[in-house]
Amino acid sequence: MEHILLRDGNTIPAVGFGVFLIPNDGSTYDAVTKALRLGYRHIDTAAAYFNEDEVGRAVCDSGIPRDEIFVTSKLWLQDYGYDAACRGIDASLKKLGLDYMDLYLIHQPYGDVPGAWKAMEDAQKAGKIKSIGVSNMTPNIWNHFVPQFDTMPAVNQVECHPFFQQKQLREVLDACGAALEAYFPLGHGDEALLAHPLVTALAHKDNKTAGQIILRFEVQEGFVVLPKSTNPQHMADNIAIFDFSLTDEDMARMRSLDTGKGSHDPETPGMGDMLLKAYKVHD
Template sequence: MTTITLNDGNKIPAVGFGVFMIPADGPTYDAVRTALDAGYRHIDTAAAYFNEADVGRAVRDSGIPREEIFITSKLWLQDYGYEAAKKGLDTSLEKLGMDYVDLYLLHQPYGDVAGAWKALEEAKAAGKVRSIGVSNMTPKIWKEFVPQFKTLPAVNQVECNPFFQQRELRELLAKDDVKIEAYQPLGHGDSSLLSHPVIAKLAEKYGKNAGQIILRFEVQDGLIVLPKSTNPERIAGNLRIFDFELTEDEMNQMYALDTGKGSHDPEAPGVAEMLLQNYKIHD
């Protein structure tokens, strides 16, 4: 597995297994066990996914030493602010059944972001978290909040795929060696992406499926990717991207697919209110 060195010196596997929208109480446990058996060593969960306990149990039952598995979780909006964030992290650790997480993110960029970030900085100093980062920050939102931080995020986890390559954001973050983690790296199953002629032609040439071509392109371009599936064959297949390499011309063909538009706009009016209303992790 290829690893990427973050700006704090820690290493993160380039391909992780995401568990967003996989139900708790069984399905997440089964999917994570399948992923670990297939060779994944990077699992991405969140308080608002409601499945941290399943992730923790799957990791313990896998028999793989904890230090060999990179675990990410995320603080939800309800727990923003300095004191609330400290409690939110402790709750995640309790549900995971772990003493630390490798990466902890501010899940959404709204509300008392600065207070929550201070709590994450202290948690890192205390050893509860190895690396800290943010999620869903556009260039505009990044410039609003990050100058208030004492330390820089290690990652920004955002929607990113060949149709939405986040070029402006990547240029901004590159100055401080902040890595992009791509959620929905396969375009959330967008058939127009998965069946695109450029991708189909490359898949035929390399004997791969469309998803493998897309993930190869993204990893080769320096992204950390978080594909999600509950299909054992697809879970394993999404890791089989390290036995071939796209040429410079083929990379340029993939770059040309960028439309600059994604499915989620963090700057849209009312997003924070909608998220808080629809995702309540506690009373």
């Protein structure tokens, strides 16, 4: 496993295991347990995924030393503002059953983000969180909120894949020394991406799967990637990308696939209110 050095001095595994939309009915526990056995050491959850407790139990039951597993969670919109965020952080720690989280993110960039960020800064100082970051921030949203922060985010977790390479955002992040974490790194299972002639040709040339080619491209671009699958073979394949490299020519060809368009636009009017109504993490 390769690691990326964050601007705060901590390191993060380049490939993580995402648990978005995995039910909290034992399925998340089983998936995380399986992922850890396969060699994953980076698990990404959130309060609004409603499965923090099963992630935490799987981590605790794994027998793997806590400091060898990188655990991320995220603060939901209901808990923005300083006081609410303090309670939200403690709630995530309690559900996870952990003394600290390796990374904690502002999940959605709406409302009292500065107040929530201040609470996260204080929690970091108190040792409850190792690294703090944001998610779903476009360049415009980043430039609106981040100048109000005392601490620069270590990461910005956004949709990113070969069809949507976030080139403008990456310029902003690179200037600040912040890392990009890619959710939907396989295009949310987009067959147009997985079956693209260039991707399949490179997969044939390197004797790899289409998914491995895509993830390898992203890791070589410097992204942290968060593929999600409960298929055991896909889970194993998604982490087996460190025994080969794409050539400079192949990387350039992959960069040419960028359309500049993703499936989610955080700047859509009313997005914050829509998400707040759609997901309630507590009464």
